[in-house]
Amino acid sequence: MSTPSAEKTGARVLTMGEAIREALAEELRRDPTVFVMGEDVAEAGTAFKVLLGLVDEFGPERVIDSPISEPGITGLGVGAAMTGMRPVIDIMFGDFITLTMDQMVNQAAKIHYMSGGKLKVPMVLRTTMGASRRSAAQHSQSLHAWFSHVPGLKVVVPSTPYDAKGLLKTAIRDDNPVAFFEDKMMYQLKGEVPEEEYTIPFGVADIKRPGTDITIVATSSMVQVSLAAAEMLAEIGIEAEVVDPRTTFPLDKEAIIESAKKTSRAIVVDEGYQRYGVTAEIASVIADGAFYYLDAPVKRIGAMDVPIPFSPALEDLTVPTADSVVETAKALCGRN
Amino acid sequence: MAKTAKQTKLKTGKSATPDAEEWLTMYEQMVRIRRFEERVNLLYTSAKMPGLAHLYIGEEAIAVGVCSVLNPEDYITSTHRGHGHCIAKGADVDIMFAELLGKAAGYCKGKGGSMHIADQANGNLGANAIVGGSAGIAVGAAFSAQRLGNGRVAVCFFGEGAMGQGFLAETMNLAQLWKLPVIFVCENNMYNEYTHFSETTAGNPADRARALGIHTEEQDGQDIRVVYETALAAVERARRGEGPAFLMFHTYRYHGHHVGDINREYYRSKEEERDWVENRDPLALFADWLLAKKLTDRGVLDGIEAEVKEEVERGAQFALDAPYPDPSEVSTNVYA
Ligand SMILES: Cc1ncc(C[n+]2csc(CCOP(=O)(O)OP(=O)(O)O)c2C)c(N)n1
Secondary structure, three states, rough: OOOOOOHHHOOEEEEHHHHHHHHHHHHHHOOOEEEEOOOOOOOOOOOOOOOOOHHHHHOOOOOOEEOOHHHHHHHHHHHHHHHOOOOEEOOOOHHHHHHHHHHHHHHHHHHHHHOOOOOOOOOEEEEEEEOOOOOOOOOOOOHHHHHHHHOOOEEEEEOHHHHHHHHHHHHHHOOOOOEEEEEEEHOOOEEEOOOOOOOOOOOEEEEEEEEOOEEEEOOHHHHHHHHHHHHHHHOOOOOOEEEEEEEOOOOOOHHHHHHHHOOOOOEEEEEEEOOOOOHHHHHHHHHHHOOOOOOOOOOEEEOOOOOOOOHHHHHHHHOOOOHHHHHHHHOOOOOO | OOOOOOOOOOOOOOOOOHHHHEEEEEHHHHHHHHHHHHHHHHHHHOOOOOOOOOOOOHHHHHHHHHHOOOOOOOOEEOOOOOOHHHHHOOOOOOHHHHHHOOOOOOOOOOOOOOOHHHHHHHOOOOOOOOOOHHHHHHHHHHHHHHHOOOOOOOEEEEEHHHHOHHHHHHHHHHHHHHHOEEEEEEEEOOHHHHHHHHHHHOOOOHHHHHOOOOOEEEEEEOOHHHHHHHHHHHHHHHHHHOOOEEEEEEOOOOOOOOOOOOOOOOOOHHHHHHHHHHOOHHHHHHHHHHOOOOOHHHHHHHHHHHHHHHHHHHHHHHHHHOOOOOOEEEEEHOOO
């Protein structure tokens, strides 16, 4: 199931932010119908500086600063996508997708189906997720589960620069509305990204670390957390397999089930709220598909079900950590 | 925390012609905001403050001018740039500092932070990190006041960037339709983060209110006397049941969009910044007028400076020494 991982290609090293910028630049160059629109995306290069320099190459006609109008620009994206363009709409903080909901859920997600397949909406909504920046309750949520719930939308949650680049290029070329979630804390994360062009298909999980004793299915920055946990577990003789679905829809159920069957134990880690969240969906996939192979119930670790508090003393309690993954894994393996 | 003698609030029943003591109280509040914000900046640059803050320096005359015509039980809603509104509505700086540092003694027990301070005892229904997000709260508070017949008004502070939000247009329509006692105060500092508002805004924002038939004023926000007079007229109208007002004040933020926005020359010039600081500073203009009118003398103003400075320093120290919230706080207050 695993696609060629970066380490095998002997490629150059980019940050996640640079990989995303490169994907956008390549697609803007390749396809004149692609454009980027959002608040402070041009000269400022976004609030996170991820798009710095794009406007210099492509000009303000294609890298467009918008008013603070999330529903407006998302709706414009839907309409432009239906009529020949490939918009990439930038929504600065994932918390603000709440403002885009009607356009994404009632418009973008439904139009292809409602039109009997006559119309399509090839747009990308790029946004962010992740806590730990001391940004408090309205700037820290991971709301990717919301879009994952809606038939008609695809949802991408990359965990490495390599994946981010390949998946973003696929998202732009996809004929459906795609929500692309970038963890703010990972923009500086470095990883190998080959010079040569590549794309990564949706719905194909990547085994980020092979192992035999327990499966950890993790998304976005939780992949990094789980890899750190796997190192700690290895020291006490537990070999964890870290499986990264990379897209929450389409979801590579087969890869997840296969890994769980092999290891007989599974944990699902995701930074969205645990309640009714991505972890619940994936845990049920495992429970369904690997039931007779499991030696223990599937465990879930998500964000604590509270608004993200500002105080560092409290915020740090709300997100999954390598330690919490290790503790859960040890308990599942009967190693307490 | 006890208030210092100097931190007296204005009398209720606002005069169209404040006396020397009332003007000096306003001056003191403006000084308090400025020194508070300078200290916040210092906390940030010395890595003592978690996260970021959006400083109000340069805009003090608006918060103080408007809040000085309000009674303690009148409501305000505020923004991400909210420290000035909070102080002007009567908050204590030590408890504010504690909130900014995520300490248990803060206004919101450290759960809200800079962008979410609420001080309900003084009628402050909260800062808000969603641009335009508080307009509904203000209009709802005005609706309550009308239904309960308690004579209160609500003031909704927002930046000109919020004019991009359709939600604001909806709430302005509701307010005018039902003659609700709400004052929309647009603090036009010309920049939506890193983009000049002329690049994001069609027409004059004030014309949108005029189109709805709302009582609209466009005034200099650097002259507290103008702000006071304009706000007083609007509040009196509202109390008489004559409906909402839209007040747009021209102003400038001296610092970056947030404390980390240091190199700003790609979006605004040093000359422009210098011009406002040197020629249109609300504190300097006010002090000059007070002295010219012989309502005070240098000694008194210097005395205010010294006292406020000490109070702010004490407040910061109090917050630095204060304990973080108990971990158990993380899951309290999720539901009422
Ligand atoms: C709905 C929403 N979109 C975007 C942002 C990010 N953001 C925070 S402040 C800001 C600019 C606000 O400009 P303005 O309203 O003029 O207020 P100012 O910062 O100038 O005081 C933006 C875009 C946000 N907080 N909320």
